[in-house]
Amino acid sequence: MVEEVEEFKNANLYKGVHAVDLEELYTSGHRTCQGCESALVMRDFVKASGPRTVVTGATGCMYVANTSYMTTPWIVPWMHTQLAAGGASAVGMAAGLKALMRKGRIPKEKINVINFSGDLGAGDEGLGGLSGAMQSPYDLLVIVYDNESAANTDIQASGLTTWGAQTTFSPTGPAKRILHERWKKNLAAMMAIGHPNVKYVATSCATFPPTDYMNKVKKALSIGGPTLIHTIDPCPKGWDYHPRYSHVLGELAIKTGIFADYEIVNGEVRYTYDLRNKKRVPVREYLEKQGRFSHFLDEDYEYVQSKVDEMWDEWELPGILPIKAGLKVKK
Amino acid sequence: MVVKQEEKSVFDREELMTGTDAVAEAVKLVDVDVFAAYPIRPYTGVMDRLARFIANGDLDAEYIVADGEHSQFEIGKHASSVGARAFVGSSGVGWLYAMESIGVTATDRLPLVALVGNRALDDPGAFGVEHNDALLVRDLGWLLCWASTAQEALDTTLIAYRVAEDPKVRMPAAVAMDGGYLTHSQHMVRVPTKEAVRDFLPTYDLGNRRMHPDNPVSIAPQVNEDWVMELRKQNYEAAKRSRKVITSAYEEYNSIFHSEYENPFIEETNVEDADTVLVGMGSAAVVARSVANEMRKEGKKVGFLKIRWYRPYPTEEIRKALSNVSNVGIIERNFAMGAPDDGAITMHDLQSALYDSKNHPRVVDFIAGLGGREISKKEVRKMFEMTADKKSPKISWIGLRE
Numbered sequence: 050m051v052e053e054v055e056e057f058k059n060a061n062l063y064k065g066v067h068a069v070d071l072e073e074l075y076t077s078g079h080r081t082c083q084g085c086e087s088a089l090v091m092r093d094f095v096k097a098s099g100p101r102t103v104v105t106g107a108t109g110c111m112y113v114a115n116t117s118y119m120t121t122p123w124i125v126p127w128m129h130t131q132l133a134a135g136g137a138s139a140v141g142m143a144a145g146l147k148a149l150m151r152k153g154r155i156p157k158e159k160i161n162v163i164n165f166s167g168d169l170g171a172g173d174e175g176l177g178g179l180s181g182a183m184q185s186p187y188d189l190l191v192i193v194y195d196n197e198s199a200a201n202t203d204i205q206a207s208g209l210t211t212w213g214a215q216t217t218f219s220p221t222g223p224a225k226r227i228l229h230e231r232w233k234k235n236l237a238a239m240m241a242i243g244h245p246n247v248k249y250v251a252t253s254c255a256t257f258p259p260t261d262y263m264n265k266v267k268k269a270l271s272i273g274g275p276t277l278i279h280t281i282d283p284c285p286k287g288w289d290y291h292p293r294y295s296h297v298l299g300e301l302a303i304k305t306g307i308f309a310d311y312e313i314v315n316g317e318v319r320y321t322y323d324l325r326n327k328k329r330v331p332v333r334e335y336l337e338k339q340g341r342f343s344h345f346l347d348e349d350y351e352y353v354q355s356k357v358d359e360m361w362d363e364w365e366l367p368g369i370l371p372i373k374a375g376l377k378v379k380k
Numbered sequence: 381m382v383v384k385q386e387e388k389s390v391f392d393r394e395e396l397m398t399g400t401d402a403v404a405e406a407v408k409l410v411d412v413d414v415f416a417a418y419p420i421r422p423y424t425g426v427m428d429r430l431a432r433f434i435a436n437g438d439l440d441a442e443y444i445v446a447d448g449e450h451s452q453f454e455i456g457k458h459a460s461s462v463g464a465r466a467f468v469g470s471s472g473v474g475w476l477y478a479m480e481s482i483g484v485t486a487t488d489r490l491p492l493v494a495l496v497g498n499r500a501l502d503d504p505g506a507f508g509v510e511h512n513d514a515l516l517v518r519d520l521g522w523l524l525c526w527a528s529t530a531q532e533a534l535d536t537t538l539i540a541y542r543v544a545e546d547p548k549v550r551m552p553a554a555v556a557m558d559g560g561y562l563t564h565s566q567h568m569v570r571v572p573t574k575e576a577v578r579d580f581l582p583t584y585d586l587g588n589r590r591m592h593p594d595n596p597v598s599i600a601p602q603v604n605e606d607w608v609m610e611l612r613k614q615n616y617e618a619a620k621r622s623r624k625v626i627t628s629a630y631e632e633y634n635s636i637f638h639s640e641y642e643n644p645f646i647e648e649t650n651v652e653d654a655d656t657v658l659v660g661m662g663s664a665a666v667v668a669r670s671v672a673n674e675m676r677k678e679g680k681k682v683g684f685l686k687i688r689w690y691r692p693y694p695t696e697e698i699r700k701a702l703s704n705v706s707n708v709g710i711i712e713r714n715f716a717m718g719a720p721d722d723g724a725i726t727m728h729d730l731q732s733a734l735y736d737s738k739n740h741p742r743v744v745d746f747i748a749g750l751g752g753r754e755i756s757k758k759e760v761r762k763m764f765e766m767t768a769d770k771k772s773p774k775i776s777w778i779g780l781r782e
Contacts, residue, residue: 101593105458113602121598126591128461129600130454131480137451141414141458141466142591144442148413148464152440154583155463160593178454181447 056314060271062264063097069260070096078122079115084292086282086299087111087167087194089255090262094163094192094278095125097266102161103146105130105138107175109167110201111194133175135166135191136182139275143187161270162188168195168209172236183244183275190269190276193236196284204287208234211307212356213349214341216287221344232356237279238369241313249276251312253321257300261321265312272314281308289340301335306357309368318366325367332357390576390637395569399562400425402530402569403469403495403555406537408439409577413464413584416444416455420474421507422559423497427469449474453481453494460490461599463590465541468492471559472499475513485552486521487615488600491544491584493537496556497563498662498713500751507559508752511661511714514556515690515725521615523553523622524691526661530567533557535639536688538577542629545584549622551615558713560752561663572637580636623692645694647686650676651701654683656768657741659702659730660711661687664748664755668711671760682764687726695733702730703737709744709767711755721745723775742770748778755779 063069074095081088091111095102102125106112112129121127130138143162149155164182171179171193182191198216199205205218206229215221219229241250249272253262262280269276283298285291290298302308303322306329310321333350336342342349365372397405404426407415417427433439442459446452449470456468470478475496485492496514500506511526518524523544527533533555540553557563588595603611623645630644642648649669651657658668665686672684685701687694702708712724720728723745731743746763749755759778766772 103462103591103593116598116601118601118603118607121601123598124596126593126596127598128458128591129602130458131450131484133450134454134458134481137446137454138458140444140446140451141416141455141460142462144414144444144455145459145462145464145466146592148440148442148459149462152411152413155592177447178451181451184447185444 060267063260074124078120084285084295090194094266097263098161105164107135107166107170108132113201132170135164136178139164139189143189163190165192169199169207172209193279196282198287200287248272252279254299256296304330305332305335392573399530399533399557402534404429406534412467414442414459415467416452418452422563423469423471449478453478456492457485461591463586465584469495471497489550492552499559506751509558525689526556528665530569546625558663645689649684651683655681656707657683659685698733705741707767708741
């Protein structure tokens with residue numbers, strides 16, 4: 050479902066899956082795993098942005114597994130950037146292109162400047178740089194593809210890994226059943242709330258609802274200024290499930306409410322999948338399909354459920370702004 | 381360096397300016413497209429001045445105040461990757477904070493130019509000069525040189541862009557200068573005209589490596605163990621080629637701007653017939669030259685050799701100048717803990733450059749002026765005397781409190 054909203058009337062949004070461009074700008078040559086949702090995040094963003102695009106990819110599985118020497122899948126220009134440099138790489142390219150166009154050294158046109166960074170790069174080491182990019186005056190988009198681990202480095206926990214998950218940095222053992230005790234960072238909302246100049250911040254899942262992610266890319270690129278999209282990418286290798294269930298898990302991440310699906314457009318919150326005051330799918334249905342939670346006891350499922358309920362029932366902006374009753378602004 | 385009677389057209393004016401001001405003038409003259417700043421003393425003066433150029437409408441560039449040195453250098457690197465001429469800089473621990481980016485800018489072969497206002501590394505905090513910050517990149521694939529005066533800083537920055545951007549080189553270049561002694565001291569500087577600089581420095585063209593939709597390249601993909609050696613070899617060859625490119629850049633610079641850089645890499649003061657020579661870099665050269673001249677008048681056969689370009693290292697020039705000298709002493713504004721003979725950094729490069737020569741001078745090392753401590757004329761004289769004295773120790777700390 051695409052709403053015709055004033056600010057996106059020139060964004061050429063896809064009205065349904067049959068309207069999606071057939072041309073592939075991210076094609077064969079990559080070495081991603083079967084069922085890799087992050088690879089779909091790559092393929093779909095560049096499809097939505099089109100050929101007049103330059104891309105940097107921060108170190109991460111979508112660098113290491115994705116872009117091998119002499120078998121690059123990228124039809125558009127692509128360049129590696131450092132783990133913490135996603136935001137800065139986009140700023141550098143956008144600034145350079147702007148200066149060259151102004152000085153008449155390259156033709157004036159709209160060139161989409163996109164960086165993709167993983168959860169480890171964008172959410173931890175590159176958080177400062179991401180913030181810097183969100184403060185910049187340039188038209189750029191940072192896509193945070195979040196498969197909740199350092200997925201190419203052996204599946205280590207990041208600051209965006211779901212609470213309690215087993216990773217190589219957080220194995221379960223007789224002394225410590227739960228080693229990863231950090232609650233997932235609220236990254237997209239942090240960027241939106243901390244950078245009031247940013248016109249567009251969204252979360253998304255590449256497959257659910259269909260075309261939503263590609264249209265969010267189009268919206269981000271059309272609205273101007275620095276923008277950010279945070280996707281939840283089920284990862285068969287890191288999350289320990291059969292590759293055929295990637296889409297199922299993505300859909301469940303949204304439907305259980307553990308990953309809130311929304312966009313913030315010019316300061317206005319729009320829920321893509323609105324779970325306020327609604328019966329949500331129990332989060333256990335999402336967690337128990339993944340081997341990384343195989344050590345969970347009833348109390349762990351209940352704890353995660355209680356936190357998800359709190360997000361939706363008690364937060365000032367459900368799923369987004371973690372300020373609870375007492376500070377709540379009376380309408 | 382002496383400037384000959386110039387034709388009026390190549391110089392715009394003469395102005396009293398600091399070392400960092402002179403670099404800012406050069407950055408303006410090269411019509412930089414993008415520059416990124418982050419504050420740390422003492423290099424910051426260059427960004428202060430560039431920011432004023434932007435505020436006053438004197439420079440058409442994208443100016444970004446970054447969120448840290450790592451981002452600052454990444455911004456410069458990626459601006460360079462789309463074909464924009466970029467400038468950054470830092471000092472001391474700020475330079476180290478950018479180190480990851482500094483490494484990849486070299487391996488990406490992007491001709492970013494950076495100013496290093498040399499500063500002691502923390503801890504303890506100190507603003508004063510030490511060369512360890514800049515010297516840390518000596519093996520990474522950066523061109524690295526030191527300026528001793530504000531005029532030389534301006535000239536060297538223009539030359540750095542020319543050499544870095546040459547298609548035969550395409551390496552980033554660091555122009556280093558001593559914190560305080562040059563960043564903040566004023567000298568008279570002849571500022572060239574924009575037109576003359578345009579004659580010297582062609583438009584930056586990254587050719588078929590630029591990031592643009594009309595040139596869909598993939599830059600720096602993952603090679604694993606397959607291709608690293610071949611790529612390193614290309615980088616290695618570029619560094620070797622840069623020697624010739626530097627030489628021709630100076631020849632042309634001399635001819636356009638009537639300057640007298642006899643040898644691009646080193647600057648000799650009374651070295652030719654000297655028995656005893658001190659070697660140094662940066663602002664120590666100013667005092668050392670003056671003492672060398674004084675001692676000559678007293679009939680002592682001493683000389684001073686300043687190293688301007690440290691990477692590429694002037695191997696042949698050093699060999700030629702020092703092989704037949706009896707005693708060589710090095711003024712080191714850096715430290716190397718636990719290194720061979722417990723000597724500081726530049727001694728090792730100098731000794732290895734001389735190793736294959738028939739006649740070796742005796743080489744001694746002076747660790748001096750760390751953290752910005754002044755190197756006095758009296759101390760330089762003492763270093764000359766110790767160098768000439770065959771009984772003096774291999775390594776000495778000069779000016780150290782007892």
